[in-house]
Amino acid sequence: MENIIETRGLTFSYGHRLVLDDISLRIPQGSIYGFLGPNGAGKSTTMRLLTGIVPEQRNTIYLFGKPLQPQLPELFRRVGSLVEQPALYLHLSGIDNLRYITTLRGLAETEVAHVLQLVGLSDDGKRRVKQYSLGMKQRLAIAMALLGNPELLLLDEPVNGLDPNGMQEIRQLLMKLNREQGVSIFVSSHLLAEIEKMCTHVGIIHQGRLRFDGRMSDLSSRFDAAGVLLTLDDAAGWAERLHGHFPQVVIEGANQLRLSLEDKAAVPGLIRDLAGQGAAIYEVRHAGGLEEWFISLINDKGNG
Numbered sequence: 001m002e003n004i005i006e007t008r009g010l011t012f013s014y015g016h017r018l019v020l021d022d023i024s025l026r027i028p029q030g031s032i033y034g035f036l037g038p039n040g041a042g043k044s045t046t047m048r049l050l051t052g053i054v055p056e057q058r059n060t061i062y063l064f065g066k067p068l069q070p071q072l073p074e075l076f077r078r079v080g081s082l083v084e085q086p087a088l089y090l091h092l093s094g095i096d097n098l099r100y101i102t103t104l105r106g107l108a109e110t111e112v113a114h115v116l117q118l119v120g121l122s123d124d125g126k127r128r129v130k131q132y133s134l135g136m137k138q139r140l141a142i143a144m145a146l147l148g149n150p151e152l153l154l155l156d157e158p159v160n161g162l163d164p165n166g167m168q169e170i171r172q173l174l175m176k177l178n179r180e181q182g183v184s185i186f187v188s189s190h191l192l193a194e195i196e197k198m199c200t201h202v203g204i205i206h207q208g209r210l211r212f213d214g215r216m217s218d219l220s221s222r223f224d225a226a227g228v229l230l231t232l233d234d235a236a237g238w239a240e241r242l243h244g245h246f247p248q249v250v251i252e253g254a255n256q257l258r259l260s261l262e263d264k265a266a267v268p269g270l271i272r273d274l275a276g277q278g279a280a281i282y283e284v285r286h287a288g289g290l291e292e293w294f295i296s297l298i299n300d301k302g303n304g
Contacts, residue, residue: 135166
């Protein structure tokens with residue numbers, strides 16, 4: 001099985017309002033796939049369709065190589081999901097919240113200790129959930145999704161509302177699950193920095209249309225992978241000197257220039273030449289990244 005999730009021209013409407021228009025996703029088995037889009041782009045609707053919360057209008061969704069609808073509800077022995085806000089009983093302990101799920105699903109209670117250990121809550125399992133931080137509640141919700149040892153996790157905005165430390169904890173947890181447990185992960189988000197740090201593949205949706213679907217490396221290759229940002233003394237003066245060789249040089253600030261090179265191999269030579277001419281170079285870094293690529297794609301009128 002090459003793709004653990006596939007949608008083949010997925011289209012969905014609420015009444016007369018078209019929400020998803022011909023969405024064809026391919027999520028490879030073993031990947032961490034980031035599903036990106038602005039608020040209202042169609043991410044949550046896609047997640048509800050993938051989990052069967054909202055029934056699809058045409059048979060275009062495939063999980064594990066088979067149509068979704070005939071596999072429900074037995075499919076969720078293989079899939080863990082967290083859609084929107086987790087449903088937690090605040091007056092119960094973390095352990096009792098998990099025991100409740102094992103009872104509903106007919107799972108062994110011995111799994112509770114295992115998933116608590118996976119999400120780093122072993123020492124807090126007996127505490128009431130109302131005493132948990134927001135990040136701990138999110139980790140407990142992911143622990144619930146991990147009961148039954150799923151092959152696939154579907155997570156809708158799992159770091160929404162968390163502080164930077166909480167985001168880092170969830171990111172590291174998901175990468176660990178993917179690396180050590182082999183879990184394929186589909187995560188929707190509007191937080192580009194988090195997706196860029198952990199995902200192998202990405203899909204970008206805007207106004208119900210898919211703008212990109214593929215590897216992060218493929219997305220990078222579509223844009224200027226050899227752009228650099230230079231922080232140096234007197235950016236305006238150096239921009240004037242460099243303009244003959246780099247007509248597209250841009251002054252980003254009093255001390256920063258943006259240049260486009262033929263390829264990354266040209267960067268060391270550029271730095272040597274500038275230093276040889278007396279430039280005081282304080283920082284060199286790659287220009288671009290997921291944020292710029294994302295903005296470019298959703299603003300590209302010719303791309304849908």
